[in-house]
Amino acid sequence: MKFAAFSGVLIEHSIQEAMKLTKQLGLDGIEIAVREPHLSPTTSKARVKEMASLSEDLGLDIPVLASYIGGFSTDSDKGCEQSFQDLQRLLDIAAELKSTMIRVSPGGPNGFMSQAYHYEKAAYWMERCAQAAKGYDIDIVMEIHNGSIVETVEESLRLLSLIPSDNIGMIHDAGNMYITDTDYGRDSVIGLGSRMLHVHVKDELRVNEVGAPGTFLNVTKHGEEKFLQSRMGEGGADHGPLFAAMKETGYNGWVTLECHAPFPAYERLEYDLQFVKKLIASV
Template sequence: MKFAAFSGVLIDHSIQEALQLTKKLGFDGIEIAAREPHLSAATSAPRVKEIRTVADGLGLDIPVIAGYMGGFSTASDKESEQAFSEFQRMLEMSETLGASMIRVGSGGPNAFLAEDYHYAKAAFWLRKCAAEARKHDKRIVLEIHNVSLVETVESGLRLLDLVGEDNVGLIHDAGNMYITDTDYGRDSVIALGRKMFHVHVKDEKRVAEAGSPGTFVNRTKHGEEKFLQCRLGEGEADHQPLFDALKETGYDGWVTLECHAPFPAYERLEHDFRKVKQMLGLA
């Protein structure tokens, strides 16, 4: 396994600073959030080259560009064309950055509210993205995420079956799956199999009230629920079965840490990386 920091955690820093902090923390690489001030479809070619130069100088890989484009299931045709155009630009950037995966969003609503046409429309545009990605030998990753078509293993595999392309896979995210209230332990890893291209790690817990730092409200199958973003081991998303399953199955891909708990960014990444190494018996 290789470990990356999510640059979105360090979004208050420049991308150059985020790279330096990632190196200082001891990560193998950085997953770049495709939003400013780190990266976007409008980022110039010279600036993209500069990011790669700084990363190379620090000995950091860039395995994933975490795109925010997509939302195809509920977007208009014009919006979908724009998202597809942004995806094509991200593909060009991935060549320079050396990223092998690009995250794309399927769109909503929650899987338990979605109709067949939501899946059909998302699959149509994702097939187009997959065809473009194949020209660059890149893979597309869809994050298992609450309030989306892909919020459980089952709904994720359903969409992948409709897309029908082997360069499109899923990001396992136990924190998101805890919010959805679906299995995120060993069975989820086994069920995903080779369709699990990547892993995200963060902790959450249900709370009685929202409004304080780190809290948010989300619609789930239980209704409107309130959550608190936590450091690993301080929430309710038990990641130990996940890491046990990753070891059992010989997973040798990337694991990105993306804690958004209300603590200083460096501190929460440092804490979570230490906890991950403890769970894997590497501490």
């Protein structure tokens, strides 16, 4: 496995600073959040070339561009077309940065509220995205995420079954799956199989009230629930079975650290990295 930092954790820094801090942590790569001040579909060619050059100088890979493109299942046709055009621009950027994956969101609502037409519309546009990416030898990845039509492994496989292209798969995210209250351990890894193309790790905790730093509300199948963004091992998501399953199945892809706990960015990334190293040693 290779480890990356999510640049969104370091969004208060310039992308150049974020890349240098990631290298300082000893990580193998950085997953770039496609939002300013780090990157966007309209970022100039000169800026992209600068990022590519710095990546090479640091020996730091950029495996994934984590875009916020998508929302196809509920967007208007005009909005979907705009997202698709943004994706086409990102493909050129990804090629320059030697990225092999681009995250695209199929959209909402929560899986337990979704209807067949949500999956059908999302599948149509995700297939177009995958076809466009195929010419660049790039994979499209959809994150298993609370509040989307792919909150669970079962919902992910349902959507994938409607998409003919094979260069599309899922980002496993145990933190999100903890929020959804669905399995995120061994069965989830076995269930996704070869369609698990990437992994995010972060921790969350169910709490009784919001207001403190790092707390937020989220709608789940249980109703409106309260959560606290946490460092690894301090929340409620047990990542042990996940890493044991990745070892069992021989997963050798990327794992991105995406901690949003209320601590300084570098400190929480460093903490989570050390936790993950100990976790891997223990399994």
